[in-house]
Amino acid sequence: MGICDGRVVIVTGAGRGLGRAHALAFAAEGAKVVVNDLGVGLDGRPGPDSPAAQVVDEIRAAGGEAVAHGGDIATGEGAASLVETAIDEFGRLDTLVNNAGFLRDRMLVNLDEDDWDAVMRVHVKGHFLPLKHAAAHWRAASKAGREVTARVINTTSGAGLLGSVGQGNYAAAKAGIVGLTLVAAAEMGRYGVQVNAIAPAARTRMTEEVFGGLEGAPEDVSPLVVWLGSAASAGVTGRVFEAEGGRITVMEGWQPGPTANRDGRWTPAEAGDTTLKLLADSRDPRPVYGAS
Numbered sequence: 057m058g059i060c061d062g063r064v065v066i067v068t069g070a071g072r073g074l075g076r077a078h079a080l081a082f083a084a085e086g087a088k089v090v091v092n093d094l095g096v097g098l099d100g101r102p103g104p105d106s107p108a109a110q111v112v113d114e115i116r117a118a119g120g121e122a123v124a125h126g127g128d129i130a131t132g133e134g135a136a137s138l139v140e141t142a143i144d145e146f147g148r149l150d151t152l153v154n155n156a157g158f159l160r161d162r163m164l165v166n167l168d169e170d171d172w173d174a175v176m177r178v179h180v181k182g183h184f185l186p187l188k189h190a191a192a193h194w195r196a197a198s199k200a201g202r203e204v205t206a207r208v209i210n211t212t213s214g215a216g217l218l219g220s221v222g223q224g225n226y227a228a229a230k231a232g233i234v235g236l237t238l239v240a241a242a243e244m245g246r247y248g249v250q251v252n253a254i255a256p257a258a259r260t261r262m263t264e265e266v267f268g269g270l271e272g273a274p275e276d277v278s279p280l281v282v283w284l285g286s287a288a289s290a291g292v293t294g295r296v297f298e299a300e301g302g303r304i305t306v307m308e309g310w311q312p313g314p315t316a317n318r319d320g321r322w323t324p325a326e327a328g329d330t331t332l333k334l335l336a337d338s339r340d341p342r343p344v345y346g347a348s
């Protein structure tokens with residue numbers, strides 16, 4: 057018995073890296089998996105192949121069930137056909153793992169508008185569109201009286217939580233995914249849908265090129281994703297987790313710190329004096345990745 061027996065799971069960007077590890081781990085726990093990958097290069101430009109079919113072959117060779125989807129998840133057509141593939145092939149959808157993405161790292165002064173747009177598009181729109189189509193399916197199922205135990209796992213990053221020098225576009229996109237996760241969890245809970253985000257760290261082609269390789273393997277991150285994507289995670293929603301190697305951390309987000317209030321309006325000088333006092337009483341922020 058696996059903890060995802062009978063569940064149907066979509067993983068975007070599952071041809072390699074973290075997505076591939078998640079797809080294999082879900083299949084090993086009994087899930088039927090839609091393996092999406094457009095097969096692009098590290099910078100999102102067209103690549104030589106779509107590695108989704110290889111992952112499907114691996115799952116089938118191990119006795120599991122899987123189907124490939126080669127569409128672009130940041131297009132309406134790609135996202136709609138992704139959800140349709142799960143329903144047409146396996147008759148249902150239970151879990152969506154939004155994972156696909158790429159980098160175009162530059163210092164802000166050198167960051168081209170195209171590199172901004174491409175990274176915002178693949179991460180923010182590439183999370184929103186599959187989520188929207190899956191959410192429409194689950195809301196309809198819930199309204200039709202069917203029991204829905206649906207799960208969404210979004211992929212943010214330490215860059216989105218703390219900032220990362222040279223990754224202004226990526227950090228903004230990944231922070232946007234946290235906001236999307238919070239709203240989706242609040243809106244979709246009534247239909248039986250739980251939405252959480254992970255900030256993974258693992259050795260993949262993405263981190264090999266940027267950070268010279270990390271210690272943890274993608275397979276180390278997948279068990280948390282599989283549990284969040286299973287019925288066993290009931291009651292857990294709207295949360296962000298860091299996962300690297302054998303470590304799982306609950307991230308505690310923005311909280312109100314020291315505050316001052318007055319009747320009437322501050323002058324700018326008064327606002328400044330007050331703010332400096334509040335800052336003196338507040339906790340120092342965590343350092344931005346890569347800041348000296």
Ligand SMILES: NC(=O)c1ccc[n+]([C@@H]2O[C@H](COP(=O)([O-])OP(=O)(O)OC[C@H]3O[C@@H](n4cnc5c(N)ncnc54)[C@H](O)[C@@H]3O)[C@@H](O)[C@H]2O)c1
Nearest residue numbers: 069073074094095096128129155156157213257258260262
């Ligand atoms: N590796 C890490 O340490 C790390 C850290 C923080 C966040 N992340 C995030 O985890 C996710 C996976 O990263 P990875 O390291 O496995 O990268 P990766 O490059 O190994 O895999 C990403 C996959 O997404 C696919 N893809 C890209 N754009 C797509 C699109 N429009 N439609 C469908 N597929 C598309 C690519 O073809 C690729 O196979 C990304 O969202 C990344 O930002 C990774």
